[in-house]
Amino acid sequence: EQDQRTLQRRTSQIKHQIAVLSGKGGVGKSTVAANLALVLHETGKRVGLLDIDIHGPSIPQLLGMQGYAVQRTANGILPVELFDGFKVMSIAFLLENRDDAVIWRGPMKYNVIKQFLTDVEWGQLDYLIIDSPPGTGDEPLTIAQLLKDADGAVVVTTAQQIAINDVKKCINFCHRVNWPVLGVLENMSGFLCPHCNQKVDIFKTGGGKKMAEEMNVPFLGSIPIDPNIVIAGDDGKFFKNLVKPQTYKAF
Amino acid sequence: EQDQRTLQRRTSQIKHQIAVLSGKGGVGKSTVAANLALVLHETGKRVGLLDIDIHGPSIPQLLGMQGYAVQRTANGILPVELFDGFKVMSIAFLLENRDDAVIWRGPMKYNVIKQFLTDVEWGQLDYLIIDSPPGTGDEPLTIAQLLKDADGAVVVTTAQQIAINDVKKCINFCHRVNWPVLGVLENMSGFLCPHCNQKVDIFKTGGGKKMAEEMNVPFLGSIPIDPNIVIAGDDGKFFKNLVKPQTYKAF
Ligand SMILES: Nc1ncnc2c1ncn2[C@@H]1O[C@H](COP(=O)(O)OP(=O)(O)O)[C@@H](O)[C@H]1O
Numbered sequence: 066e067q068d069q070r071t072l073q074r075r076t077s078q079i080k081h082q083i084a085v086l087s088g089k090g091g092v093g094k095s096t097v098a099a100n101l102a103l104v105l106h107e108t109g110k111r112v113g114l115l116d117i118d119i120h121g122p123s124i125p126q127l128l129g130m131q132g133y134a135v136q137r138t139a140n141g142i143l144p145v146e147l148f149d150g151f152k153v154m155s156i157a158f159l160l161e162n163r164d165d166a167v168i169w170r171g172p173m174k175y176n177v178i179k180q181f182l183t184d185v186e187w188g189q190l191d192y193l194i195i196d197s198p199p200g201t202g203d204e205p206l207t208i209a210q211l212l213k214d215a216d217g218a219v220v221v222t223t224a225q226q227i228a229i230n231d232v233k234k235c236i237n238f239c240h241r242v243n244w245p246v247l248g249v250l251e252n253m254s255g256f257l258c259p260h261c262n263q264k265v266d267i268f269k270t271g272g273g274k275k276m277a278e279e280m281n282v283p284f285l286g287s288i289p290i291d292p293n294i295v296i297a298g299d300d301g302k303f304f305k306n307l308v309k310p311q312t313y314k315a316f
Numbered sequence: 317e318q319d320q321r322t323l324q325r326r327t328s329q330i331k332h333q334i335a336v337l338s339g340k341g342g343v344g345k346s347t348v349a350a351n352l353a354l355v356l357h358e359t360g361k362r363v364g365l366l367d368i369d370i371h372g373p374s375i376p377q378l379l380g381m382q383g384y385a386v387q388r389t390a391n392g393i394l395p396v397e398l399f400d401g402f403k404v405m406s407i408a409f410l411l412e413n414r415d416d417a418v419i420w421r422g423p424m425k426y427n428v429i430k431q432f433l434t435d436v437e438w439g440q441l442d443y444l445i446i447d448s449p450p451g452t453g454d455e456p457l458t459i460a461q462l463l464k465d466a467d468g469a470v471v472v473t474t475a476q477q478i479a480i481n482d483v484k485k486c487i488n489f490c491h492r493v494n495w496p497v498l499g500v501l502e503n504m505s506g507f508l509c510p511h512c513n514q515k516v517d518i519f520k521t522g523g524g525k526k527m528a529e530e531m532n533v534p535f536l537g538s539i540p541i542d543p544n545i546v547i548a549g550d551d552g553k554f555f556k557n558l559v560k561p562q563t564y565k566a567f
C-alpha cells in the first residue's frame with residue numbers, strides 16, 4: 066500500500082525513535098520528553114519531538130510555542146522548527162481555537178497519529194522523541210504498531226503506589242508490543258523546603274527504584290519536586306539540569 | 317433495542333448521576349470521586365461509585381479493595397458492596413492479574429462501559445458517582461452518551477497553566493455533550509511545610525478559581541497538598557475532611 070511505502074521512506078531517515086510513556090497521568094512525561102529532546106539537541110543532534118497526546122497536548126505550552134501553526138507543502142506538512150535542527154509536531158498546531166476539546170474516538174486518533182509519521186516532513190533526524198498520553202489505549206498502541214523498530218521507551222513514574230500500579234501495566238504493555246524498556250525515571254521524588262531546607266516526602270520516594278528492580282528494567286535515577294519546574298513549564302522556558310547527566314548517558 | 321430498554325430500567329432507579337472529570341491526569345480526580353462518594357454515604361445516602369478508567373483503575377486501590385472480584389447472577393453482575401449501601405464497580409474487579417495492561421482500542425472500551433450500566437445490578441441508588449480517566453476521548457464520551465440526563469460534572473484541576481489548558485477543554489466538552497458543570501475544585505493548592513509551618517506554592521495557587529470565573533462556572537473551593545492524602549490513598553484508608561463541608565453542600 067502507498068502509505069506503507071511512504072511510512073518506510075520517512076522513518077528510515079530517523080536513526081533513533083524513543084517513546085516517553087507512563088500508565089499514569091500528571092507524573093511528568095511531557096516535562097521529561099521536552100527536556101530529553103532539548104538536551105539531545107544541545108549535544109549537537111538533529112531532534113524531532115512528536116506530541117501524540119491528542120486530547121491534552123502539553124508540548125507547545127512547555128516550549129512557549131502556543132499559537133504556532135504548521136505549514137503545508139506539496140509533499141506534506143512541515144513540522145514547526147523551534148530552532149535549527151529541533152522540529153516539533155503536535156495536534157495543538159492544527160487546532161483553530163486552543164481551548165477546543167478534541168472529542169474523537171479511537172479510529173480518528175489512529176488516522177491523525179499515522180499522518181504525523183507519513184505526511185510530516187521530518188527529514189534526516191538523529192532522534193525522534195515521542196510524548197504519549199497516559200494509559201495503554203489507542204495512542205500508544207498506534208505508535209507502537211507504526212514504529213515497530215523503535216529503540217524503546219523511557220517510563221516515567223512517581224513513587225506512590227497509585228502511580229506504580231499503572232506504570233507496571235505500562236511496562237507490561239512494552240513487553241507485549243516488543244518495545245525494550247530503556248529505563249524508569251522516578252519524578253517528584255522528595256521535596257526540599259525553600260524556607261527551612263528540610264526534606265519532605267510529599268509523594269513518597271523510592272517506589273520507582275523498587276518497582277524497576279522488581280520488573281527487571283533499568284532505573285535511570287530520580288528527580289526531586291522543584292517549584293521552578295512548574296514555573297518554567299508554565300512560562301514556556303526550558304528548565305536545564307532537570308535530570309542528572311548520567312541519566313542521559315543511557316541514551 | 318433490548319439494551320436500550322435495560323439501560324432505561326436500570327438508570328431510572330438512580331436519582332442523581334455525577335461525573336468527576338478533568339482533562340488532565342494526576343490532578344486528584346479519583347481521590348475526589350472516592351471522597352465525594354464516601355461523604356454522601358456518611359450522610360445516609362445509597363451510593364454507587366463507578367470507575368470508568370479502563371487503563372488505570374485507581375478506585376480499588378484508594379478504597380483498599382484490591383483483589384475483590386464481582387459475582388455474576390442470572391440477571392447480571394453484582395457490584396462489590398464495600399459496606400451496606402455503598403457499591404463499587406471497576407474493570408480491576410474483572411482482571412485476572414492486576415498488573416496486566418488493558419490494551420484495548422475505543423470500541424472495546426465503549427462495550428465495557430455500556431455493560432457497567434446495563435449488566436451491573438446497581439439497584440435503587442440516591443447517587444452514582446463516576447470517576448473518569450483524563451482526556452475527552454472514548455470513556456467520557458461514552459458515559460455522556462449513555463447518561464444524557466446526568467446531573468452534571470465536577471471538574472478537578474490544579475492551578476498550573478499546563479493543567480488549566482486541559483481543564484478548559486474538559487469544560488467545553490461538557491458544554492458540547494449538554495452536561496451542566498456543577499463546579500470546579502482546585503486541588504494541590506498550596507503546601508504547608510510540616511517542619512517550619514511556612515507556605516510554599518509548589519503547583520501554584522489561584523489558577524483554578526480564575527479559570528472558573530473566566531469560563532463562567534461555579535468554583536467549589538480548594539484543597540491544599542497534604543502528604544497524608546498520599547499515604548491514605550496508598551494504604552486504602554479513607555481520608556476524611558478532604559474537602560470543606562460547604563463544598564459538598566453544592567451537591
Ligand atoms: N520534578 C518536578 N517538580 C515539580 N513539578 C514538576 C516536576 N515534573 C513535572 N512537574 C510539573 O507537574 C505538572 C505535570 O507535568 P507533565 O509533564 O504535564 O506530566 P504528564 O505529561 O505526565 O501529564 C506540570 O505542571 C509540570 O510543570
Ligand SMILES: Nc1ncnc2c1ncn2[C@@H]1O[C@H](COP(=O)(O)OP(=O)(O)O)[C@@H](O)[C@H]1O
Pocket residue numbers: 090091225227228338340341342343344345346347348374503504505539540541542543545546547549550
Ligand atoms: N490534595 C492532595 N495532596 C496530596 N496528594 C494528593 C492530593 N490529592 C491527590 N493526591 C495524590 O495524588 C496522586 C494522584 O491522585 P489521583 O486521585 O490518582 O489523580 P487522578 O485521578 O486525577 O489521576 C495520588 O497519589 C493521590 O494520593
Ligand SMILES: [Zn+2]
Pocket residue numbers: 258259260261262263509510511512513514
Ligand atoms: Zn519548611
